[in-house]
Amino acid sequence: MRIVVLVKPVPDTASGGERLRPDDKRLDRAATPAVVNANDEYALEAALKLTEAHGGEVALVSMAGATAPETMRKALAMGAASGTLVTDEPLGGSDTVSTTRVLAAALRGQEYDLVLAGADTSDGGAGVVPAGVATLLALPYLSYAAKIEPDPAAGKVRVHRISPTGYDVLEAPMPALVVATQALGEPRYPSLKGIMAARSKTIDTKSLADVGDVGGGDGAPDGVGGAAATTAVLGAEAPPPRAATRVIREPADEAARQVVAFLAERRII
Amino acid sequence: MAGAIWVHGETAPDGSLAKISTEVATLGRALADASRRDLVGVVVAAEPTVAANELAAYVPRVLAVTEPATTDHAAGTIVGQRLAALIERDAPSFVIAGAGPEGRDVAGVVSALTGWGVLVNATGVRWEDGPVVEMSVFGGKLNTTSRFTGDHGIVTVRPNVVTAEAAGAAGKVEPTEAPGELSLPQVPIVDRVAAATTAAPIEEARIIVAGGRGVGGPDGFGVVEELAQELGGAVGATRAAVDAGWIPYAQQIGQTGKIVKPALYLALGISGAIQHKVGMQTAETIVAVNRDPDAPIAEFADVVVIGDLFEVAPALLAALRDRAG
Numbered sequence: 001m002r003i004v005v006l007v008k009p010v011p012d013t014a015s016g017g018e019r020l021r022p023d024d025k026r027l028d029r030a031a032t033p034a035v036v037n038a039n040d041e042y043a044l045e046a047a048l049k050l051t052e053a054h055g056g057e058v059a060l061v062s063m064a065g066a067t068a069p070e071t072m073r074k075a076l077a078m079g080a081a082s083g084t085l086v087t088d089e090p091l092g093g094s095d096t097v098s099t100t101r102v103l104a105a106a107l108r109g110q111e112y113d114l115v116l117a118g119a120d121t122s123d124g125g126a127g128v129v130p131a132g133v134a135t136l137l138a139l140p141y142l143s144y145a146a147k148i149e150p151d152p153a154a155g156k157v158r159v160h161r162i163s164p165t166g167y168d169v170l171e172a173p174m175p176a177l178v179v180a181t182q183a184l185g186e187p188r189y190p191s192l193k194g195i196m197a198a199r200s201k202t203i204d205t206k207s208l209a210d211v212g213d214v215g216g217g218d219g220a221p222d223g224v225g226g227a228a229a230t231t232a233v234l235g236a237e238a239p240p241p242r243a244a245t246r247v248i249r250e251p252a253d254e255a256a257r258q259v260v261a262f263l264a265e266r267r268i269i
Numbered sequence: 270m271a272g273a274i275w276v277h278g279e280t281a282p283d284g285s286l287a288k289i290s291t292e293v294a295t296l297g298r299a300l301a302d303a304s305r306r307d308l309v310g311v312v313v314a315a316e317p318t319v320a321a322n323e324l325a326a327y328v329p330r331v332l333a334v335t336e337p338a339t340t341d342h343a344a345g346t347i348v349g350q351r352l353a354a355l356i357e358r359d360a361p362s363f364v365i366a367g368a369g370p371e372g373r374d375v376a377g378v379v380s381a382l383t384g385w386g387v388l389v390n391a392t393g394v395r396w397e398d399g400p401v402v403e404m405s406v407f408g409g410k411l412n413t414t415s416r417f418t419g420d421h422g423i424v425t426v427r428p429n430v431v432t433a434e435a436a437g438a439a440g441k442v443e444p445t446e447a448p449g450e451l452s453l454p455q456v457p458i459v460d461r462v463a464a465a466t467t468a469a470p471i472e473e474a475r476i477i478v479a480g481g482r483g484v485g486g487p488d489g490f491g492v493v494e495e496l497a498q499e500l501g502g503a504v505g506a507t508r509a510a511v512d513a514g515w516i517p518y519a520q521q522i523g524q525t526g527k528i529v530k531p532a533l534y535l536a537l538g539i540s541g542a543i544q545h546k547v548g549m550q551t552a553e554t555i556v557a558v559n560r561d562p563d564a565p566i567a568e569f570a571d572v573v574v575i576g577d578l579f580e581v582a583p584a585l586l587a588a589l590r591d592r593a594g
Contacts, residue, residue, distance in 0.1 A: 011407065013407070013408055013524060013543055013544060013547065014543055014544075016410070016543070018406075018407035018410055018411070019411070020411065020413070025413075038524055038525050038544075039525055042525070095386055095387075096380065096386070096387050096389075097380060097381075097384060097385075097386055097387075100377075100380070100381055119525075120373075122407075122408065122524055122547075123406070123407065124389070124406070125389065125390055125406065126373075126387060126389040126390075127373045127377075127389070128373055128376050128377035128380055128387050128389065128425075129377065130377065131345060131346070131349070131373070131374050131375075131376075131377025131378050131381070132377045132378070132380055132381035133381075134346070134453075135346070135349070135377070135378045135381035135382060135453060136381050138452070138453055138454060139454065140454040140455075140456045141343070141345065141346050141374070141378075141453075141454075141456065142343065142456055143343070143345065143370065143374055144370050146518065158459070160462075161343065162370075162518070162519060163282065163461070164281065164282055164470055165282050165461075165463055165464060166461070166462045166463040166464035167461075167462050167464070168343070168458045168460070168461050168462070169458065169459045169460035169461075169462065170343055170456050170457065170458055170459070171456070171457055171459045172454065172456045172457075173454075176456075181518065181525075182508070182511070182518055182521070182525045182526065183518040186512060229386070229418060230384075230385065230386025230387075230417055230418055230419060230421075230422065231386045231387075231388055231415050231416070231417055231418065231422070232415060232416060232417075232418050233413050233414070233415045234401070234413075234414045234415060234416060235413065235414050236406075236411045236412065236413040236414075237411065237412055238410070238411060238412070239405065239409060239410075239411070239412050242555075242569050242571065243571060245567060245568065245569070245570050245571065245572070245573055246571065246572045246573070247562070247567065247572075247573050247575060248572060248573070248574045248575065249574075249575045249576075250574075251576075252576060252577075252580035252581045252583075252584040253584045253587075253588075255574045255576060255581055255584065256581060256584035256585040256587065256588040257588055259556060259572060259574060259585060259588075260585070260588040260589060260592055262556070262571075262572055263533065263554075263556070264592070266554055268476070268532055268533045268554060269500065269589070269592070
């Protein structure tokens with residue numbers, strides 16, 4: 001099997017330094033260290049387990065800034081075989097429409113049985129790109145997977161899709177696009193061997209021109225990148241601080257009484 | 270006249286209108302009033318009547334599309350195609366949907382088919398020559414305001430941002446057919462499996478009682494569940510508790526789980542690490558019970574009880590029961 005995993009470098013949540021650039025209100029990617037988006041790591045882990053079980057290899061596809069290879073190496077160290085990065089100056093400030101079109105165009109040049117994507121990213125958090133990519137490529141779309149069971153011989157994949165009441169078992173022919181969730185299992189840590197091996201793995205860097213047609217299909221307007229963005233950030237500010245914390249250090253019964261009184265005061269109970 | 274504002278009416282598994290859609294519809298009405306535009310609800314479902322009638326309590330006009338394919342196929346791609354076809358036919362300006370998994374799937378498909386932009390996870394929307402959308406980004410470190418650069422767009426709204434309020438008069442439901450074929454691949458649902466637990470969904474809960482590593486094990490969730498039941502709330506958990514297998518992933522709150530905004534978040538044995546904080550910090554009231562006075566949650570909770578949760582939680586349960594008489 002060949003599985004493509006969509007990955008995005010995002011600011012490290014733990015760094016606490018995320019901010020927008022004051023001039024153009026775009027994410028200041030220089031202000032924080034980048035990591036592989038956590039939900040994408042679940043997708044990658046699932047892909048690696050599937051290729052370990054069924055044979056084949058995992059390739060990464062990303063649209064990101066020029067420094068992305070540094071972050072993609074971490075995903076290669078986990079076990080992906082190679083990567084494709086679409087990076088180009090005009091793509092800065094891309095919205096989800098652009099990202100969807102560029103990733104779809106990049107996938108048109110790839111062979112795969114499955115595309116795996118994370119449920120959303122920790123920076124923008126939109127979670128709409130995977131459905132859009134599947135739509136543009138007319139791939140079966142299987143979202144919010146808690147389990148992925150491919151049957152390469154039959155050319156089919158089964159997915160347990162988390163539903164409000166449990167899960168639905170979906171079945172589709174491959175190639176298909178599957179949205180991974182954390183329920184698929186913990187991402188592995190790269191081994192030292194993996195880290196060494198990642199250094200010599202190929203990341204194929206492509207410009208916008210290299211990926212070809214990024215039109216949105218019939219009737220949709222062309223154009224990608226910051227200049228074509230359908231959305232614009234007007235402003236950003238830190239949220240108002242929460243009120244000071246009231247600390248209760250009484251014995252359990254008295255503490256409980258005070259909490260219940262507080263909840264009643266706030267009309268929560 | 271300027272293009273209408275549309276509200277996507279999501280259906281719950283039992284065919285009724287999803288709670289999020291009552292909130293989305295209420296928000297849509299405020300925007301339609303402010304902009305003097307028409308407001309239209311759209312329900313696409315195998316049997317849309319029940320949900321469409323419910324939605325009509327909130328909006329003056331509801332388009333009901335009967336789509337048998339959603340009975341036994343994954344709905345997002347199908348509903349998205351029908352919605353996109355209706356958008357092409359009727360030319361509204363903006364579509365508002367819920368920011369849950371179903372709304373996201375539909376928004377992604379509609380955006381790809383129409384080329385319309387999406388402003389996601391709105392925590393507030395007002396009208397200034399178009400929707401101006403507030404969102405919480407980077408796990409709540411920043412609140413941004415955004416708008417569409419053109420005259421069209423899709424807004425997804427988080428649960429519990431708006432209090433649902435029916436309109437003065439009920440609207441009318443119009444059965445309609447969406448033009449065109451379903452050209453995208455349909456994904457059959459070969460089985461539907463009910464979860465072993467009948468845990469209340471956390472996204473829309475008014476009260477959440479959540480447990481973390483400090484709960485100590487699956488048995489420790491007993492008292493979390495009892496408290497949730499007493500308070501009429503849902504049970505949440507941290508990633509650590511989910512990874513340990515103490516509670517299903519569906520209950521996880523945080524960066525790789527769900528983002529919630531309840532009236533009360535009662536955190537038991539949760540340290541409040543950033544990855545969890547991003548999922549719950551917009552709760553109106555946060556009460557924490559933790560042994561460690563230096564736990565990060567003590568910095569942003571409204572009330573923190575320093576103590577052993579296995580003493581404090583039963584005491585809380587008793588106090589709540591006393592009060593209920």
